[in-house]
Amino acid sequence: MNEGEATVTMAQMPLVLLIGAQKAGTSAIADWLFDHGGFSRPNVFDGEPSFYSKEVHFFDIDHRYCKGPMFYGERFDGCDGVDATPDTLQFAERVHNCYKAAGGNQMRLVKIMVILREPILRELSLYNHLAHDCRFLPLSERTSWQEQVLDDDGDIMSFDDFVAQVSLPGLATKSDSGRSSRHGLYAAHLNQWFELFDRSQILVLSYQELQENPRSLQQRIQKFLGREIPGELKRANSNDHDHKVRLPSKKALALLVDIFESENEKLYGLLEANPGPSMEQRPFLRFSKPIAGE
Numbered sequence: 001m002n003e004g005e006a007t008v009t010m011a012q013m014p015l016v017l018l019i020g021a022q023k024a025g026t027s028a029i030a031d032w033l034f035d036h037g038g039f040s041r042p043n044v045f046d047g048e049p050s051f052y053s054k055e056v057h058f059f060d061i062d063h064r065y066c067k068g069p070m071f072y073g074e075r076f077d078g079c080d081g082v083d084a085t086p087d088t089l090q091f092a093e094r095v096h097n098c099y100k101a102a103g104g105n106q107m108r109l110v111k112i113m114v115i116l117r118e119p120i121l122r123e124l125s126l127y128n129h130l131a132h133d134c135r136f137l138p139l140s141e142r143t144s145w146q147e148q149v150l151d152d153d154g155d156i157m158s159f160d161d162f163v164a165q166v167s168l169p170g171l172a173t174k175s176d177s178g179r180s181s182r183h184g185l186y187a188a189h190l191n192q193w194f195e196l197f198d199r200s201q202i203l204v205l206s207y208q209e210l211q212e213n214p215r216s217l218q219q220r221i222q223k224f225l226g227r228e229i230p231g232e233l234k235r236a237n238s239n240d241h242d243h244k245v246r247l248p249s250k251k252a253l254a255l256l257v258d259i260f261e262s263e264n265e266k267l268y269g270l271l272e273a274n275p276g277p278s279m280e281q282r283p284f285l286r287f288s289k290p291i292a293g294e
């Protein structure tokens with residue numbers, strides 16, 4: 001370094017990101033990586049909720065993102081950290097800009113994983129999560145995110161009403177509210193990731209494989225990350241309770257199917273046109289059509 005040149009401290013970013021999709025098994029995968037893979041959880045600072053030890057919510061929360069790469073890097077003890085914030089799926093550009101600004105060749109080194117679930121059942125899982133929290137969390141711990149599921153009288157909506165009043169408006173806008181429903185528009189999000197990062201840096205996984213053949217999914221992840229990881233994928237974050245809605249009604253299905261069917265077709269085409277790293281499943285397993293309950 002020349003005399004007089006300022007010393008620039010590089011923000012040390014996590015080199016593994018599990019970017020979503022929300023409600024597609026990200027907690028189970030993250031727990032396995034942290035418990036058996038030798039990856040470290042993000043540091044949680046005073047005043048931050050405990051779930052930040054899995055998901056840092058840096059890219060999706062404006063006032064955190066504004067604090068810059070150093071703020072993010074401080075949450076990790078080194079490059080072995082993993083951030084498994086499922087909301088990151090919708091923030092490809094922010095991730096790209098932040099890793100570029102952080103310096104070194106971290107933008108080229110970061111490995112990005114995403115797991116995709118049939119979007120109507122993903123939406124149902126979101127509903128069940130919100131409804132579960134509104135039933136069981138103390139009022140002081142609930143946020144507007146959970147309260148999306150409440151009607152004007154403060155009662156928990158049915159899934160049909162949630163679809164009509166929250167999911168459909170959310171899918172039709174780009175504003176902040178309703179963002180949770182837009183996770184299911186996979187092609188639109190992945191298209192951005194594929195434009196900004198080398199495709200070999202992104203592993204696309206299938207929730208159906210997690211359900212039917214978790215060992216195979218684990219092997220893909222191990223090959224992608226270049227390390228052997230023992231242990232099994234456990235079930236996590238299933239919010240089981242008596243009120244859990246297991247299947248969408250015919251009405252809810254009919255409302256969502258048109259939107260997601262065409263989006264899913266775009267996804268299959270996008271994945272076909274952009275082959276991933278060698279361990280990725282190819283062709284991607286088309287989502288099974290959800291069956292209707294009562």
Ligand SMILES: Nc1ncnc2c1ncn2[C@@H]1O[C@H](COP(=O)(O)OS(=O)(=O)O)[C@@H](OP(=O)(O)O)[C@H]1O
Nearest residue numbers: 022023024025026027028086125234235236237238
């Ligand atoms: N091992 C395993 N196999 C299959 N399915 C599993 C597994 N672990 C979690 N799950 C189901 O994934 C849903 C929770 O997803 P996430 O952990 O990504 O949720 S979150 O976004 O972090 O809130 C949630 O789905 P639903 O039960 O449909 O709500 C979990 O039950």
